[in-house]
Amino acid sequence: xxxxxxxxxxxKHVQYILLVEKRKDDFESVVTEHLxxxxxxxxxxxxxxxxxxxxxxxxxxxxxxxxxxxxxxxxGGNIGHDPHIVHTLSAVQVLALFDKLNVLDIDKIxxxxxxLQNVDGSFSGDMWGEIDTRFSYIAICCLSxxxxxDKINVEKAVNYIVxxxxxxxxxxxxxxxxxxxxxxxxxxxxxxxxxxxxxxxxDLLGWWLCERQVKSGGLNGRPEKLPDVxxxxxxxxxxxxxxxxxxxxxxxxxxxxxxxxxxxxxxxSDRPDDAVDVFHTYFGVAGLSLLEYPGVKAVDPAYALxxxxxxxxxxxx
Amino acid sequence: xxxxxxxxERPLSQRPEWSDVTPVPQDDGPNPVVPxxxxxxxxxxMDYFRAVYFADERSLRSLHVTAEAIHMNAxxxxxxxxxxxxxxxxxxxxxxxxxxxxxxxNGNPKNYQIWHHRRWVAEKLGSDATSKELDxxxxxxxxxxxxxxxxxxxxxxxxxxGGWEDELDYxxxxxxxxxxxxxxxxxxxxxxxxxxxxxGLEAMRESEVNYTVGAIIAKPENESPWRxxxxxxxxxxxxxxxxxxxxxxxxxxxxxxxxxVFALSTLLDLxxxxxxxxxxxxxxxxxxxxxxxxxxxSNLATAVCSVxxxxxxxxxxxxxxxxxxxxxxxx
Numbered sequence: 001x002x003x004x005x006x007x008x009x010x011x012k013h014v015q016y017i018l019l020v021e022k023r024k025d026d027f028e029s030v031v032t033e034h035l036x037x038x039x040x041x042x043x044x045x046x047x048x049x050x051x052x053x054x055x056x057x058x059x060x061x062x063x064x065x066x067x068x069x070x071x072x073x074x075x076g077g078n079i080g081h082d083p084h085i086v087h088t089l090s091a092v093q094v095l096a097l098f099d100k101l102n103v104l105d106i107d108k109i110x111x112x113x114x115x116l117q118n119v120d121g122s123f124s125g126d127m128w129g130e131i132d133t134r135f136s137y138i139a140i141c142c143l144s145x146x147x148x149x150d151k152i153n154v155e156k157a158v159n160y161i162v163x164x165x166x167x168x169x170x171x172x173x174x175x176x177x178x179x180x181x182x183x184x185x186x187x188x189x190x191x192x193x194x195x196x197x198x199x200x201x202x203d204l205l206g207w208w209l210c211e212r213q214v215k216s217g218g219l220n221g222r223p224e225k226l227p228d229v230x231x232x233x234x235x236x237x238x239x240x241x242x243x244x245x246x247x248x249x250x251x252x253x254x255x256x257x258x259x260x261x262x263x264x265x266x267x268x269s270d271r272p273d274d275a276v277d278v279f280h281t282y283f284g285v286a287g288l289s290l291l292e293y294p295g296v297k298a299v300d301p302a303y304a305l306x307x308x309x310x311x312x313x314x315x316x317x
Numbered sequence: 318x319x320x321x322x323x324x325x326e327r328p329l330s331q332r333p334e335w336s337d338v339t340p341v342p343q344d345d346g347p348n349p350v351v352p353x354x355x356x357x358x359x360x361x362x363m364d365y366f367r368a369v370y371f372a373d374e375r376s377l378r379s380l381h382v383t384a385e386a387i388h389m390n391a392x393x394x395x396x397x398x399x400x401x402x403x404x405x406x407x408x409x410x411x412x413x414x415x416x417x418x419x420x421x422x423n424g425n426p427k428n429y430q431i432w433h434h435r436r437w438v439a440e441k442l443g444s445d446a447t448s449k450e451l452d453x454x455x456x457x458x459x460x461x462x463x464x465x466x467x468x469x470x471x472x473x474x475x476x477x478x479g480g481w482e483d484e485l486d487y488x489x490x491x492x493x494x495x496x497x498x499x500x501x502x503x504x505x506x507x508x509x510x511x512x513x514x515x516x517g518l519e520a521m522r523e524s525e526v527n528y529t530v531g532a533i534i535a536k537p538e539n540e541s542p543w544r545x546x547x548x549x550x551x552x553x554x555x556x557x558x559x560x561x562x563x564x565x566x567x568x569x570x571x572x573x574x575x576x577x578v579f580a581l582s583t584l585l586d587l588x589x590x591x592x593x594x595x596x597x598x599x600x601x602x603x604x605x606x607x608x609x610x611x612x613x614x615s616n617l618a619t620a621v622c623s624v625x626x627x628x629x630x631x632x633x634x635x636x637x638x639x640x641x642x643x644x645x646x647x648x
Contacts, residue, residue: 031357033343034393079344081395128401130433167506167548176476176504176511210632213541223499223540226462247635272610290513 004256008288010295013281014052016266017043020278021056036078037068041090042282044097048306049285049297056092058098065091066103073105074126084126085116089138092145096309106146113139116153121156132173135166137186141303144193145313158196161187169204174182181212181221185234192241192302206244209235217252220270228270229260229280232287237301240290254291257284328358329365334378340364341371359389370399375406384417391425397434414438415449426457432466436473447478455487461498462491472507481512496532502541506548522549530566539574543583558590564598571601578629581605581621585639588618594648606631618643 021043023029032039040061047053060309068075068091074083075091088109095101109277116124116139123135136157143149163175164187170179171187184205212219212235218227219235232253259272260280267276268284289299298307329335342364366386369379383400385392401637404414418435425431435453439446457464475481485508491501510520516585526549532542546566550557557563564587570580581602588594594617602617605624626633 031390031392032389034395076395080371082398084394126398126435128398128433128437130429130436166503167551168544173465173469174472174506176472178465178500180465207635210635213631215631222463224497225499247632249633250629252631268526 006255007264007296008258008285008293009261010050012263012266013261013268013285014047014050014055014266016262016276017046017278017281018055019266029047034077034081035087037065037075037087037090037094038077039278040065041093042278044094045125045299045305046278046282046285048097048309049289049299050295051297053097056271058100061094062098062103063102065094069109071110072115073110075109082126083112085113085123085135085138085142088113089142092142093303093305096145096305096313099309099312101146101313104146106148110143110146110148110151113142117152117157120189121153121158123157127149132162133183133190134173134186135173136161137190140190140193142199145305149194152265154194158191158194158199161196162199165199168208169201169206178222179208179230181209181219181234181238184209185238188238188241189302189304196223197242200242202242202244206247209239209244210247213248213253216256217254218250219248219253221313226271227256228269229257229268229287230283232257233283233290233304236287236290237304240301245290250291254288254293257291258288260284329361329382334363335589338365338368341367341579343367348407362386362389366399375403377407379403380407380409381436387421391421391428391431394430397430401434401437411438411442412449415442415446415453419453422453422457426464427466429466430468436470439474439478444468444478447474447480450474450478456601458491459537462495462498465500468500472504475545476511477622481508481514484508484512485515486579492532497539497541498535499541502545505543518549518551525549526560526562531568534569536576537570537573538578539579540579547583547586558587558592563587564592564594568597568601571598571605574605577605578625581625581628585618585621585625588621588648589644592648617648 003017020029024120044053044056044061047056064079065075067079068077068081068087070076070083075088076083077087092109093103095103116126116135118124118131119121123139124131125135139152140149140157143151160169162278164171164177166172166179168179171184172178172180173183177183191199211223212231213221214227216227218228218229219231221231221234221241234243236248236253239247257268260268260270262269262276265276268274268281270280283294286299286304289296290301299305300307300310303310307313332339340361362382362385364383369376369382369570380400380403383396383403386396387400404411415435415438418431418438422431422435434597439450451471451474454474459468475484485505488501488505488508491498509515509525510518515521526546529542529546529549533546546563547557551562567580567584568586569578571584584598599617602620602624606620607627610623610627619640622636622643626636628638
């Protein structure tokens with residue numbers, strides 16, 4: 001097939017996302033209803049990156065989001081679902097896309113998140129106490145967007161993340177756990193947002209990350225695993241945050257992502273010729289954004305939101 | 318469906334024990350953002366779940382409907398949440414619960430909710446659960462030896478409940494199955510540093526270096542043992558540089574001229590830490606140069622970077638950066 005990079009089927013992906021959001025007859029939609037908040041974030045952020053967010057009815061989305069909030073201040077994955085830190089971040093991100101953070105009771109939501117921090121600085125996902133560095137990132141990202149980082153013990157949060165650093169320079173979900181690109185994104189993102197990147201050995205981690213690129217040009221998440229489009233986000237955003245993105249072969253990665261598209265029906269899959277889903281569609285488009293693919297808006301590697309959205313939060317008072 | 322008990326094929330609406338309950342449909346709001354239709358039996362099960370959930374009925378029949386809902390959709394965390402409340406209220410037999418989780422996990426080995434629920438149960442059972450948890454994770458790992466959830470759970474079990482005795486042997490066995498299994502190498506490091514039955518990193522170092530060198534010679538293109546070797550000298554780079562086994566395995570691999578990338582990068586790191594190469598190293602690297610490379614590289618480290626840039630073109634920018642950053646006195 002040669003090295004020629006094909007086209008991004010932007011219009012097809014937009015239609016795919018709109019279709020998924022409106023589908024009435026789909027079992028897959030049914031079994032993912034409990035994580036609709038995440039799905040809304042993936043779909044809507046993709047639409048914004050492709051310049052098509054205005055197609056969506058903002059008021060409908062915002063009122064649905066707010067119906068997912070609980071007394072505790074946390075958000076569930078859909079109406080009638082229990083609160084969890086994961087959906088709380090997605091809710092804030094969706095509201096940020098529409099410049100509607102002002103509908104939030106800031107104290108209520110930030111108290112919920114702060115209440116999930118543990119004595120050792122780690123964060124639980126919800127009242128049941130699951131601990132994972134993913135939740136550290138989520139808490140820090142969410143509070144940072146709401147400009148309330150001082151509600152948690154940042155120093156302890158950072159110390160916990162550092163305790164999850166491994167000898168290869170990477171990070172796992174808990175101390176001693178294997179380095180994994182998804183966990184690395186969370187830890188590096190959290191350290192970036194708290195001004196703590198000096199804890200990262202950028203050269204060592206940068207090398208581990210660029211070693212994720214395999215022959216096909218795609219990225220895997222751990223040594224000797226298969227490439228997956230979602231790592232185009234987690235590996236690349238991490239590399240960008242530590243200023244080492246030029247260590248991968250960008251053209252080959254672009255080609256890999258482009259090849260993961262379903263050119264007929266829209267959507268992007270984990271690897272070429274597999275079934276598409278909204279999750280991989282988002283990470284493929286976000287990856288292309290980081291690679292400065294034409295026609296895709298810039299995305300912030302730490303907040304995982306379009307740069308114009310982040311700027312609007314921090315630079316317009 | 319094999320998990321259904323005898324006599325439970327009837328829809329919930331036709332079972333006498335549910336006749337007093339009015340099922341509750343999914344509320345998508347007045348103008349649903351994502352209106353969706355449901356497959357009939359899934360719909361019905363979830364409607365009955367919602368009925369007992371909103372009524373906060375923590376009964377045996379509620380427990381059963383959560384089981385049905387979970388079997389149909391193990392990702393619904395609200396169902397798991399309510400199941401935990403019911404288990405608490407009924408003071409249920411948590412060993413039975415472990416069996417239930419095992420069945421669900423077979424079809425969903427990468428589901429966060431299942432693993433978290435398993436951990437919650439195991440935590441309550443304490444050391445009674447130790448051997449069951451080690452067996453369970455072993456079973457899952459026998460199907461997918463890199464399952465991140467299984468490894469995370471296994472590490473938690475070892476640290477909280479114990480059972481370290483056979484762990485190093487287990488790692489050895491997994492590496493025999495697949496020497497490239499990075500998770501097993503990670504676990505090996507976890508064991509030698511934390512097991513109360515071994516002497517700690519420094520005490521284990523010599524035997525581990527021997528083991529790792531063997532793994533490298535077998536498959537020099539394997540990323541994991543090279544990193545593991547470096548990890549054995551955590552915080553003591555000088556000992557790593559001075560260990561003749563480290564430099565010698567590099568030379569062995571370089572001289573064989575196959576799959577030399579990690580040997581070259583390790584040699585580069587050694588040189589940056591002050592390693593003084595013998596003529597053998599210089600010759601070995603020379604032999605890897607291709608005619609198009611600059612033959613006049615003044616020192617070995619620069620030459621290694623050039624060779625790497627050529628051999629590993631995907632990361633040509635990284636190797637160029639390494640060349641630029643070489644410390645002044647590198648050989």
